[in-house]
Amino acid sequence: MPTPDTQLSAEQSRQVAETIREEIARRRISRQALAEQAKLSLSTLEKVLGGRRPFTLATTVRLEQALGVSLRKTPDLPVAAPPANGDVAPDGLGAYSRRAVGWIEGTYVTIRPSFGDKEAIFAYRTEIAWDAAASSLVFHESERQDAAYTQYGEVAVPNQSGHIYLVTNRHGQHRLITVARPTISGEMYGIITTLLAGRGSLLTPIAAPIAYLPIKMVSGPTLGRISPNDANYAAYRQHLRRTIDEPFAMFLPG
Incomplete structure (x- = not known):
């Protein structure tokens, strides 16, 4: 090793x-x-x-x-030896087998409301794939307008809740995304809970609807800050409304 x-x-x-x-x-x-x-x-x-x-x-x-990216791209590059359990994720992530979650793997257009502009939508790319070294699904974000906040982490798929959790843990600081299992056409809808960066070092907890759309189902996807005059704005907004209207997630009044 x-x-x-x-x-x-x-x-x-x-x-x-x-x-x-x-x-x-x-x-x-x-x-x-x-x-x-x-x-x-x-x-x-x-x-x-x-x-x-x-x-x-x-x-x-x-x-x-x-x-937040993999730099080790060559097959012979030294990596940690895979766990003894092979193609089964750790118990803390749901103890799922690779075969059981293969249908989740893929590239998604990720959309959520913009935290800085009430009329805008924030869109970026997320890849979910099996990591042999970690023996689990992992996710990596890319093409974010705020590249400094790009996230990556582990994917938990427990049988009990019927939901999928994309977890970022950096030195004890967490960001959690909870989504329902994919629909028949592959979309996943749910909630993101994270911290909103304010002035200086001010951080405020914030939650918002989020949707993962298989990139193959979005014709000419646009990424970044999506304004109302963008060609995909109406479709993106409809997906975010679906998160609450169906509902895949609920936001209770205070």
């Missing part, structure tokens, strides 16, 4: 460095900001990106957690 200080090969390090540089450019963040998020020194980050030092497994994992 590889240890945290296992060094990646020269080719693996080159591929990881290239992916990181692409993410930095796409998100328009500085190397200093990335180093702070990954709890690395700027000097270490500069050396590995410049090819003056190989990546270690520990450094790669820290950068993956900071960026």
Whole structure:
């Protein structure tokens, strides 16, 4: 089993460095900001990106957690050995088998109300896939307008509730999305509970309806902040209303 200080090969390090540089450019963040998020020194980050030092497994994992993307794309890259239970998720996620949840895997257009504009809708991409190392479903968000808040985490599918939970846990800080099992056409509807960033360090708990639409069912999906004049606005708004109207989720008055 590889240890945290296992060094990646020269080719693996080159591929990881290239992916990181692409993410930095796409998100328009500085190397200093990335180093702070990954709890690395700027000097270490500069050396590995410049090819003056190989990546270690520990450094790669820290950068993956900071960026919310997988940097280990080659089959022979060292990863943690899969759990002994193989294709069965841990009990804490519902003890589901991979075969039992294969129909959830896929790429979704994710929509929720914009927290900053009452008339707008916030849309981005979410991929749900099986992670052999974790022996469970995981999710990764991408193409968010606020890229710094991109989330990734585990997917729980317990039999008892009949719901699916997308859980982010970063140093004890949680974001939870609870959705009903997919409809016959594949959509999932539910509630997101998270923290709204305000001025300075102010964070306020907030909940809102959320919908996951299989990307194949959305013709010409648009992402980002969707305004009323967008071609997909009416359809997106209808899906959000369906969350409450059917209801897949309920919001009680105070």
